[in-house]
Every structure is written in C-alpha cells, then in structure tokens.
Amino acid sequence: MVLMLMVVLCYTICSLSDKYAVAKIKFNGNELTFLMAAATALFMTFTLPFVDTRVIWGIPAVAAILLLTASKMLEFQMSALILQDMSAFELKAWLGICLFVSYFTDIVMKTQRFSWLRLGFIAVTVIGLVLIAQAGRKKIRYGKIVLPLIVYLAAKYGYGLVIAAAEPYISSTMCLYFALILLALILLPMAHPVRIFREKRNGGLFVVLTKIPNVAGLLGENAVIAVSLANYSFIQSMILVVLFFWGIARKEEEHDLLSVLGGIVCIVGIVGFQFV
Numbered sequence: 001m002v003l004m005l006m007v008v009l010c011y012t013i014c015s016l017s018d019k020y021a022v023a024k025i026k027f028n029g030n031e032l033t034f035l036m037a038a039a040t041a042l043f044m045t046f047t048l049p050f051v052d053t054r055v056i057w058g059i060p061a062v063a064a065i066l067l068l069t070a071s072k073m074l075e076f077q078m079s080a081l082i083l084q085d086m087s088a089f090e091l092k093a094w095l096g097i098c099l100f101v102s103y104f105t106d107i108v109m110k111t112q113r114f115s116w117l118r119l120g121f122i123a124v125t126v127i128g129l130v131l132i133a134q135a136g137r138k139k140i141r142y143g144k145i146v147l148p149l150i151v152y153l154a155a156k157y158g159y160g161l162v163i164a165a166a167e168p169y170i171s172s173t174m175c176l177y178f179a180l181i182l183l184a185l186i187l188l189p190m191a192h193p194v195r196i197f198r199e200k201r202n203g204g205l206f207v208v209l210t211k212i213p214n215v216a217g218l219l220g221e222n223a224v225i226a227v228s229l230a231n232y233s234f235i236q237s238m239i240l241v242v243l244f245f246w247g248i249a250r251k252e253e254e255h256d257l258l259s260v261l262g263g264i265v266c267i268v269g270i271v272g273f274q275f276v
Helices: 002-023 029-045 059-082 088-094 096-108 116-136 142-165 172-191 193-199 201-209 211-227 229-249 257-275
Strands: none
Touching (some): 002 211, 002 229, 029 059, 029 172, 029 201, 029 211, 059 142, 088 142, 096 116, 116 229, 116 257, 142 172, 142 211, 142 229, 172 211, 201 211, 229 257
16 A cells, blocks of 8 residues: 555656646647656666566567557557547546456456455445546547547556566566657657757756656556556556545636545545455
8 A cells, every 4th residue: 555655646746747748838749758758768777776677588578568568659649539528537537447357357367356345445436536527527429539448448457467467577667668668769750859858948857857756656556566456556546536636725626525525435445445
C-alpha cells in the first residue's frame, strides 16, 4: 500500500504538469509524448546501476519491448481521440473494467486467491468511479469512440500483463527503458524537438524536469505489477480520486454531492481491497 501511494504521488505530479503543458504551453500529443518518453528514458539511465538490468535476448524479450512500445503508443493516441467526446473523469471511470479483468488475471496467474469480499470492494470502487464521472459528464457519441475506447482499455491492461509475463526474460525496468527509447525514436520526426526548444524552451524544460518523479513512479508501478495486476489497476483509480479532490480544493472542477460521495466510495473500495 505504501508503494502504491508513492506511485500515486509521483503520477499525480506528472498529471498536473502534463495538464499545464497542454493547457498553458500548448504542446500537442506528439510533442508531449516524445518529451515524456525521451526525458524519462534519459533519467532512467542514471538508475540502471541500482536496479535489475537482466535481459535474456531472444524472441520473448524483443516481443515484450515491442508490445510495451505499442501499448504506450496506443494509450496516448487513443486517449487523444476519446477525450474529444468524453471527459477525463469519465474515461478513468471506464478503467474500472480493468480492475475486474486484472483481478481475475491475478487469480489465473496464482498471485491472488479468489475472494468474494475483494470482488465486492472492486465493485464498490467502480461505483465510486462512475459517481465521480458525473462531475465532468458530456453528451457522449459512443458510436464514434467505442473502438478507440476498447483499444485504450486493452492497452492499459496490456501494459501490466506484458510486464508480468516478460519477467523471466527481461526485467521490468529494462523492458520499459528500451520501449521508451523506441517510442521516442518513432515520434522524433513528428515531434520536431529542435522547434520545441526554439519556440517553447522554458515549457520544454519544465516538462522534461517533471519527468524525474515519473521515473520513480514507473519503477514503483512495475514493482506493484510484480505483486499484483489488480493493485496496478487500482493506481489509476487512486490518481483519479486525488485529482478530483485537488480540483475541488482549487475550484477547477464542477462537482455536486453525488460526485463527492463517489470520491468517498472510491476510497472505501480501494482501502477495503488492500486490507481484507
């Protein structure tokens, strides 16, 4: 639980900085994703002497790197499409599906035992997510976004699954490290980094520096995945709750009694799952 809270803190900082980068500095998706991947890989380089750098080169390791790269690419690209018709809160609420899928994956992988009580707390968390989503609800054209939404959810779930499945062949740190480098190289022609630092120098430097906590968050997240995919899925729910109450405190988000109740219900579900 302590490790999960550390990851949530790091990712919350990154989420707020990314929001600032898009809203105030006007970075587009390719620019922001390139800076995230390149800067995170750069800072991860300094951690390599202190972490597991095991790689057994072969088809499984290479496949894991490629799948992780695809997962991250699809996550960012699909979220950009979905958020044109759906609020960020509602999108996070849909991640409740990943909670159920991840929990049953843990059972299949024998990292968790089935418990009706734990399943109940997952359901409580999902109910809380749905209630929070009411705060930013839009009129949604699901016919337009159903396919991107399915791909997005598969990418989020797939990230954790690939990390867990590839562990015998490549450490989670090295798998992510190579995937980020590959992602940065793919986006390099579209991001135009020279132009970024010529026209948005201070903004670019700001985004780069805020990826230092992102490294800590990613390493911690991978450690959580090694224990439980369900706990990994809970991290996104916890970030949503923190951002929701942060927005209320700063009067940046619309909210009503029902959505605030949703935040409280979410906390009950998350805490309950961890301690039963």
